[in-house]
Amino acid sequence: MLALVPSAALILLWAANAYRSLTEGLDLSRQAELGRSLDPKLDTVRWNLETELRISVTRLADPRTSLGALESQRNMTDNSIKKLGDLEHRLQQAPEKVRTAQMPFAVALRDFPLQQLRTQINQRSAATSTVMESFTYLINKQVTSAFQARQVPQGPLVSQAQPLSMLIITSQALHLEDTLMSQGLPSGTMSPDQRVAFMTPLGLQRSMLNYLASIQSPAEQSELARITNTAAWKRMAAVENAVVAARTDARGGMMLSPGTAQWRSDLNQLEAGLEDLIRARTARLLSAQADTAATILRRDIAAALAGLAAVIVSATLSWRVSRSLLHRMAGLRAATLDLATQRLPAIVARLNRGETVDVEAEALDLDYGTDQVGQVAEAFNAVQRTGIRSAVELADTRRGLQKAIVLSARRSQSLVNGQLALLDELERKYQDPEVLTDLYQLDSQTSQLRRYEENLLIIGGAWPGRRGNQPVLLSDVLRSAVGEVSQYQRITVSADDSVRLIGPAVAAVVHLMAELMENAAKFSPPFYPVSVRVDTVLKGVSVEIEDRGIGMAETEYADANLRLAQPPVSDVLSIGQDARLGLLVITHLAVRLGITVTLRPSAFGGTSAVVLIPQGLLVRNTELVHGTEHSNRPEAPAADAVPPDHLRRSGQFWPFDGQRAAAVPAAATSDAPAGPTQNDRAPGEPPPLPQRTPQASMAQELGLVPTPHPHPPEPPGQPPSPERAAHTLSAFQRGTAHARRSSPGSSRT
Structure with a gap:
């Protein structure tokens, strides 16, 4: 042409x-x-x-x-x-x-x-x-x-x-x-x-x-x-x-x-x-x-x-010149596309993995002579050097910012852990139910604050500070997650004690579950229950967290599931563009552990979050009996592992409306503690995940007895009375205090 x-x-x-x-x-x-x-x-x-x-x-x-x-x-x-x-x-x-x-x-x-x-x-x-x-x-x-x-x-x-x-x-x-x-x-x-x-x-x-x-x-x-x-x-x-x-x-x-x-x-x-x-x-x-x-x-x-x-000669020369020009332009176009679609993304991926990139070595100059096409090639060379240098500088800035976030979060976490230790002492010191109720409420809010600090660690590329080595009952893991939710009274857990979670994954799974429960409770109408059910499936264990809200549109479900399935981009600079941090944290944890999280409409009109925990993170009770949990189970990521490559923005999942089911809160149906003790730890290991033992240290009048409940259940759709809420909170928090005291030397980390 x-x-x-x-x-x-x-x-x-x-x-x-x-x-x-x-x-x-x-x-x-x-x-x-x-x-x-x-x-x-x-x-x-x-x-x-x-x-x-x-x-x-x-x-x-x-x-x-x-x-x-x-x-x-x-x-x-x-x-x-x-x-x-x-x-x-x-x-x-x-x-x-x-x-x-x-x-x-x-x-x-x-x-x-x-x-x-x-x-x-x-x-x-x-x-x-x-x-x-x-x-x-x-x-x-x-x-x-x-x-x-x-x-x-x-x-x-x-x-x-x-x-x-x-x-x-x-x-x-x-x-x-x-x-x-x-x-x-x-x-x-x-x-x-x-x-x-x-x-x-x-x-x-x-x-x-x-x-x-x-x-x-x-x-x-x-x-x-x-x-x-x-x-x-x-x-x-x-x-x-x-x-x-x-x-x-x-x-x-x-x-x-x-x-x-x-x-x-x-x-x-x-x-x-x-x-x-x-x-x-x-x-x-x-x-x-x-x-x-x-x-x-x-x-x-x-x-x-x-x-x-003359026309033939001119046309021939024009064709040859244009063919040469088009060939050179095609080469320049191919080099541009290679930079845009192959080399620059590969360089960005290497930078995300923390590798060092030499700008001069990666910027391959194009030599097209000194004519106009050559001048365009020179401009392209300058552009690619600037682009690669900008990517390197941006990666350095991102890593620096991530380090600053992690450092700030760890310092804040130290203060939170200190506050939790102080609350432990106060809970042991005072036995007045009214005082304990206030202390337990403060204890719950501080636990939530610790989870929020761990969110910063996760999006900054680090790992939650809490860690352990001994397997923990999945039911206890879910109840621990419930304890980190502000509206934990609305959450009911249905789980047996046949499955345990390997120690190194406990803290991350607790955090992941707490985030899903928090979103389900936060964006549900007040006093409506949030159900948590555990089922054994072929590929592992399925944990379904279901609310009764209005759900989301099909496109919103598809977008959320796509975000949950893809590795997150580790770019803290882009977090401010999307306020959904919860989805980002869940994606980080799920990808790191190999867990699959899927959102779908529930039968009640709300949203159901299905969490599939793979076999590699689970230990059956029979395996504990035969001592096989360490022989055939892969180790979960350590706390100091390399941060994930990608970071995804997240946040609010679903608002919903529905009828509140009459269910007993998770805190009122917890089992006896099955967590490890300090003596089970290897030398030098950090303390295991704190286990709250409901009712173990409660006063006799607060324990569960086969007599009629002093506060009958409220009819569906009505909020619990203040007396019942205080009774439930006191029972839950006293059991938690007893779990701390039963493991001397353990602390909140």
């Missing part, structure tokens, strides 16, 4: 110029051919019409004029007209210039009432002036048409055509003088009207002769002089002078001079001489036209061929 457009334009320009030049030569050639066959015939018709007019006027002036001479001339006129044939049809095939010039005469000849005039002349009923006007009109049409047809643009032909046209006008004026003189010869007198009319062609004839003397070549002037220097021409000029100088009588008429006796013979000689000269010059002009047309055709053909060769 780059070479096609200019090549096509060049070809069209060449074709238009060649057509114009060849058409000019062909038209001139056709004009010369038509002139050879037509111009002599037209001159003969003009000559015969002029002669018939002179004899007809003489017949009208003198009845004694012989009719035989008139009829003989009429036959000559008819024969010359017949030789023209169908003049209009022939002119239709002629070049446009000749057709336009000769067509008026052809139409006038077709419409000329020649037979009617002849009948009137025979009967001597026609007026002399009418006959002269009719014939003169047709003769003037022929002269004018011939003059216009001989107008050619070529210089050499102009110098021949113009004198020929002037000579024809001179001959016509001389014929008209002869006709007017022949009208007065029979009587030897000339009327005033005849004398005035005679002066017009006389003046035209003499002015044409003077003009010819200035435009003719010496050879042409010599040819004309052989006529104008004859005795006949001098006698004619003397008669003309006599008419001009003659005195008129009282009526304005005049007597003709005696020299008019030889007028007839002199004019016949002079008119024949001029007509011969006209035919000779016409023949030379037509021959020159043919030669000029042939020369023009040869020149135009040569020019057309040369132009065609």
Whole structure:
């Protein structure tokens, strides 16, 4: 396309110029051919019409004029007209210039009432002036048409055509003088009207002769002089002078001079001489036209061929240059796409993995010369260096920011852990139920604060600070997660004690479950339950967290599941663009542990979060009995493992509405502690996950007894009473305190 457009334009320009030049030569050639066959015939018709007019006027002036001479001339006129044939049809095939010039005469000849005039002349009923006007009109049409047809643009032909046209006008004026003189010869007198009319062609004839003397070549002037220097021409000029100088009588008429006796013979000689000269010059002009047309055709053909060769050469060069340019541009485009789709993403991935990138080594310069394409390549080289350098600087900035976030979170976490330790001491110190209720509420909020600090660690690429090595019952893991939710009273857990979670994964799973439960409770109507169910499946254990809200649209479910399935991008700089941090934290933990999290609509109209824990993170009770949990289970990621490669923004999952189910809170249905003790730890290991042992240290009046509950369950849809809430909270928190005390040396980390 780059070479096609200019090549096509060049070809069209060449074709238009060649057509114009060849058409000019062909038209001139056709004009010369038509002139050879037509111009002599037209001159003969003009000559015969002029002669018939002179004899007809003489017949009208003198009845004694012989009719035989008139009829003989009429036959000559008819024969010359017949030789023209169908003049209009022939002119239709002629070049446009000749057709336009000769067509008026052809139409006038077709419409000329020649037979009617002849009948009137025979009967001597026609007026002399009418006959002269009719014939003169047709003769003037022929002269004018011939003059216009001989107008050619070529210089050499102009110098021949113009004198020929002037000579024809001179001959016509001389014929008209002869006709007017022949009208007065029979009587030897000339009327005033005849004398005035005679002066017009006389003046035209003499002015044409003077003009010819200035435009003719010496050879042409010599040819004309052989006529104008004859005795006949001098006698004619003397008669003309006599008419001009003659005195008129009282009526304005005049007597003709005696020299008019030889007028007839002199004019016949002079008119024949001029007509011969006209035919000779016409023949030379037509021959020159043919030669000029042939020369023009040869020149135009040569020019057309040369132009065609130039077009071919130009098109070939343009095609080769454009092909080379397109090839280079394709290479530059491929390099650009490679940088955008392969190299730069690979560099960014390496930077996300913490690798060091050398900008100069990765920025491969393109060498395309020093022309315009080479300058574009140089600009591309500068762009790719800037892009890679910016990616490196951005990665350094991101890593620095992540380190700052992690450092700040760990310092805050130390304060939170200290506060939890202080709460432990206060819970042991005070036994007043009202005080304990407030302390346990503060304990729960502090646990939530610790989880929020761990969120910062996770999105900063670190791992939650809590860790352990011993397997823990999955039911205890879920109850621990419930304890970190602000509205834990609304959450019910249905799980057995047949499955345990490997120690290194406990803290992360507790955090993941707490995030899902928190979102389910937070974005559910108040006092509506959140159900947690555990089922054993082929690939591991399924934990379903279900709320009763209004759910989400299909597109929102698809978007959330896509985020949960993809590794998160570790870019803390983009977290501010999306407030859904919870989804980001869940994705980090799920990808790190190999856990699958799926969101779907629930049967109650809300949202159900299904968490699939793989077999690799689980330990069956039978395996504990046979001591196989360490022999066939892979180790979970350590706390100091390399941060994940990606980071995903998250946050609010689902709002919902629904009916609150009458269920016992998780805190009221917890089992006995199954967590490890401090003595089970290997030397140097951090303390295991704190286990809350509900009811172990409660006062006897707060324990569960087989007597009716002092506070009957509220009907569905009603919020719990303050007394029942305090009772439940006290029971849950006292069991938690007993779990801490039962493991001396354990602390919240």
